[in-house]
Amino acid sequence: MSGEIERYERFRQDLKAAGIRLTEQRKVILRVLAEADDHPDAHALFLRASAIDASVSLSTVYRTLKLLEERGAIQRHAFDDGRSRFENNDVEHHDHLIDLDTGAVIEFRSEKIERLQAEIAAELGYDIIRHKLELYGRRRSKN
Amino acid sequence: MSGEIERYERFRQDLKAAGIRLTEQRKVILRVLAEADDHPDAHALFLRASAIDASVSLSTVYRTLKLLEERGAIQRHAFDDGRSRFENNDVEHHDHLIDLDTGAVIEFRSEKIERLQAEIAAELGYDIIRHKLELYGRRRSKN
DNA sequence: TGACAGATGCAAATCATTCGCAATAGCATC
DNA sequence: GATGCTATTGCGAATGATTTGCATCTGTCA
Numbered sequence: 001m002s003g004e005i006e007r008y009e010r011f012r013q014d015l016k017a018a019g020i021r022l023t024e025q026r027k028v029i030l031r032v033l034a035e036a037d038d039h040p041d042a043h044a045l046f047l048r049a050s051a052i053d054a055s056v057s058l059s060t061v062y063r064t065l066k067l068l069e070e071r072g073a074i075q076r077h078a079f080d081d082g083r084s085r086f087e088n089n090d091v092e093h094h095d096h097l098i099d100l101d102t103g104a105v106i107e108f109r110s111e112k113i114e115r116l117q118a119e120i121a122a123e124l125g126y127d128i129i130r131h132k133l134e135l136y137g138r139r140r141s142k143n
Numbered sequence: 144m145s146g147e148i149e150r151y152e153r154f155r156q157d158l159k160a161a162g163i164r165l166t167e168q169r170k171v172i173l174r175v176l177a178e179a180d181d182h183p184d185a186h187a188l189f190l191r192a193s194a195i196d197a198s199v200s201l202s203t204v205y206r207t208l209k210l211l212e213e214r215g216a217i218q219r220h221a222f223d224d225g226r227s228r229f230e231n232n233d234v235e236h237h238d239h240l241i242d243l244d245t246g247a248v249i250e251f252r253s254e255k256i257e258r259l260q261a262e263i264a265a266e267l268g269y270d271i272i273r274h275k276l277e278l279y280g281r282r283r284s285k286n
Numbered sequence: 287t288g289a290c291a292g293a294t295g296c297a298a299a300t301c302a303t304t305c306g307c308a309a310t311a312g313c314a315t316c
Numbered sequence: 317g318a319t320g321c322t323a324t325t326g327c328g329a330a331t332g333a334t335t336t337g338c339a340t341c342t343g344t345c346a
Contacts, residue, residue, distance in 0.1 A: 020292090020293095021291095021292060021342085021343050021344075022343075022344095023292095023293060023294080023342075023343070024343095025293085025294070026293090041333090042333080042334080043333085055294085055295085056294095057294070057295050057296075058295095058334095059294075059295065059334095059336085060294060060295075062333090062334060062335070063293085063294085063335090066334095066335090078221060078223060080221060080275075082332080082333075083332085083333060083334090084333085084334090097263075097264060097267060097269060106269075108263055108267065110259060110263055112259055113256060113259050113260070113263075116253060116255055116256050117256070117276075120240075120251055120253055120256075120278070121240060121278050121280050122283070124240060124249060124251065125282060125283050126240060126242070126249075126278070126280035126281065126283055127280050127281055127282075127283050128278050128279070128280045129243055129279050129280050130279050131276070131277060131278045131279060132223075132275065132276070132279075133260075133274070133275070133276045133277075134275045134276075135263070135264050135269070135271050135274045136271070136272050136273050136275075137264050137269035137270055137271045137272050138269065138270055138272060139268060139269060140265070140268050140269055140270050163323085164311085164312050164313075164322095164323060164324065165312080166311075166312065166324065166325080167311090167312095168324085168326095169324090184302090185302080185303080186302085198325085198326085199325095199326095200325070200327075201303095201326095202303095202304080202305090202325075202327080202328095203324080203325060205302090205303060205304070206304090206324085209303095209304095225301075225302070225334095226301085226302060226303090227302085227303090
């Protein structure tokens with residue numbers, strides 16, 4: 001995927017433009033995030049970053065994640081397992097289906113559901129800022 | 144609402160049938176839950192229960208909540224504010240719209256969305272066990 | 287190259303929740 | 317109604333994820 005490099009560059013530009021220092025640790029974390037195509041939690045990202053540069057601390061991982069989340073560069077998800085999981089925010093919006101047996105996360109998107117949500121909120125007098133749709137399911141047995 | 148008394152009785156019967164002791168503390172917590180028509184967290188429930196019977200501890204509130212959740216008598220929700228909120232499980236299934244400014248929780252239900260979710264899961268080869276749909280929004284300005 | 291504000295690592299602090307343990311109290315039995 | 321066994325309780329300590337205080341370090345820009 002060349003998308004990873006683009007992603008990394010986007011992170012980089014984004015921080016630069018905001019006058020935020022591009023430290024060695026941040027570079028490593030940005031790289032790890034850019035390469036991630038799963039939904040890692042803070043500790044997993046810390047492990048991946050540490051493997052590249054041992055000077056990266058868990059605190060900095062948390063601080064950087066918060067920074068990127070605030071700038072809208074990544075998304076934080078709170079699935080039902082307690083900790084937060086992160087994902088690049090440059091992809092098209094989608095929802096998640098979590099496999100209850102394996103913990104696997106499958107992404108999907110339904111235009112119809114998006115539209116219905118907006119309609120429902122409007123009826124209730126609200127504008128949706130964001131939403132969360134998670135399906136928890138089991139693989140359908142093929143009998 | 145006379146529903147509260149029925150609810151309380153249902154909790155009571157449920158625990159009794161399972162051979163679980165009906166302690167003074169549990170009675171108070173069951174009552175508080177039966178009376179709740181909002182989505183209180185553990186600490187809020189603890190405060191309400193303490194007001195009735197000071198001998199109720201936070202630990203017991205947590206233990207009782209877990210007990211009732213496991214027995215399917217109440218539902219646990221993990222909105223984006225970190226802690227768990229609880230709600231009676233005898234009401235019709237519904238989803239939630241959370242007011243980002245006030246924290247208020249509005250319940251709604253859409254048959255269409257329910258159906259679409261099942262369709263999507265089926266296409267991906269899954270059966271939905273449960274799902275979570277939360278809309279986070281702001282009151283629409285009336286101009 | 288120097289200066290300084292922003293960033294870092296570490297350890298300690300939070301916050302919600304759980305757990306260990308000795309003391310207590312349901313509840314079935316006598 | 318008393319007795320005994322075990323589930324349950326309150327307390328405080330432990331946990332796990334995340335945040336924060338602080339002394340030290342390091343980008344960045346002049």
